[in-house]
Amino acid sequence: MTRLVVVSAGLSVPSSTRLLADRLRDAVVEALDEVDVEVIELRDLAHQVTDHLLTGFAGPELAAALGSVREADGLIVVTPVFSASYSGLFKSFFDVLEEGVLDGTPVLVAATGGTARHSLVLEHALRPLFSHLHAVVVPTGVFAATDDFGDAGLDRRIDRAAGELAALMGKVDPTAPRRRRTVEDELADPTPFEELLRRSGEV
């Protein structure tokens, strides 16, 4: 079944970031026939994310979350705006993700902030980050300022972005290789040494 993973980096409980994440999730679920959904709250993983930065390995809950992201056919990522960008915790989570994991993965980027004056964070911070990670970022990003939660315009943007993500996810062939090989791939099915030897000499 198609797998949707939602990454939410809100820090308060409840948070408007999580509220936006849930609405995006519901809209994508509605647009797809059958979909497995998992929501990852980064607040719960904050210690393990920092430990990973320091030790180089993931604690059990973080390892499970990174595994879910690796297996996802589509992602919704939502961050609060801190100091003109995504939050440090949000960035750190994607910093400890193994290289290549998001190759070709459709991603819907979203952010929350006090006022709409921060909305370009989607374009100058989130979109370049996920382009760097070789994800496919859907054209519509969703920014929700506090005021937007009382405005019908937010619903329209959510539906449009969710539709775009659902359309890309609907085209995902779960059996097709779309990523660079990761350590997990090599452990399961190692590249034979003769091939490694041949490649080592390739310029």
Place this chain on the structure above:
Amino acid sequence: MQIGIFTVGDVTPDPTTGRTPTEHERIKATVRIARKAEEIGLDVFATGEHHNPPFIASAPTTTLAYIGAQTERIILSTATTLITTTDPVLIAEDYAKLQHLTDGRVDLMMGRGNTGPVYPWFGKDIRQGINLAIENYALLHRLWREDVVDWEGRFRTPLQGFTSTPRPLDGVPPFVWHGSIRSPEIAEQAAYYGDGFFHNHIFWPFSHTRQMVDLYRRRFEHYGHGSADQAIVGLGGQFFMRRNSQDAWNEFRPYFDNAPVYGHGPSLEDFTEATPLTVGSPQQVLERTLSFRDNVGHYQRQLFLVDHAGLPLKTVLEQLDLLGEILPAMREGFAEGRPEHVPDAPTHASLVAAAGGPKDPTVYAEADAATGHRAEDAEEVQV
């Protein structure tokens, strides 16, 4: 079962006193620790290789040769030798020389290193790390086995009619381990050659170590070197012990909390649970160490890191005394239930026996093969 210690040669302040040893003190302490390792009956002393402060681990064969001259029995090894940035021709020469000087008490562990700038300092590209490890070792492997090598590769100037001297002692190259924490390609490389695979799981959870060792064992069998449980596996380990467990926790905590690698991160409690680090009584260290087999099967070499994070020499020597006390029980424990067909780690003696006895591998040359002139003619030629 070989049991030993390895050092990375870090010069780290003692967090309890604020004092940092000088390079000279640390270098001398390393030799003292190696001698102590032999005194308490350990099988292996291995040194790392670093080319930057705060380490004193450059020039490893100088250190190992000096230790070799002051010891009689202990195997001298590396943890690790930088196969990526060191010229394989120099590795071939240096370690063959060390073999002769120490009568065969030498093996090596290949590694890629973890200090990025070492690559450019030695004229290499870090993005080629795996490829360098593969090509350089392929050359090294030949230099020790073929008297005359013609070779052309991607990363090093070609060789024509090259003979690496001295030839390996008794015609038998040193045994090689390949160390890697997270690169399946290196486990694959070790399996291909039938070399040893070492997982330094001191900073890593058991689950990951198990995956890497499983891959190596599977591929060792695939390449026809024996059954998976005959593959040659080594593990890292780390402990701090005092007779009273609580004393060990209290004394080690400031060193852990401020350690360069994992300090200021997870708690000592979390880290000892997630990784092989064991803090406690000698009995607890003994039991935990013997439990490593549950994750990787019967294995051949266990190396402990004991001199790190600013621990003073006196404390390190006390740790080794305590290790010496549990060593007989540890050997007994490792022998328990070990099937006959699981081999010990190869040594020079076992490799010579397997090769059908010692050979004189000297390549006798009439004249200087490179210039074609005898040494006594050299003066005329130079003018």
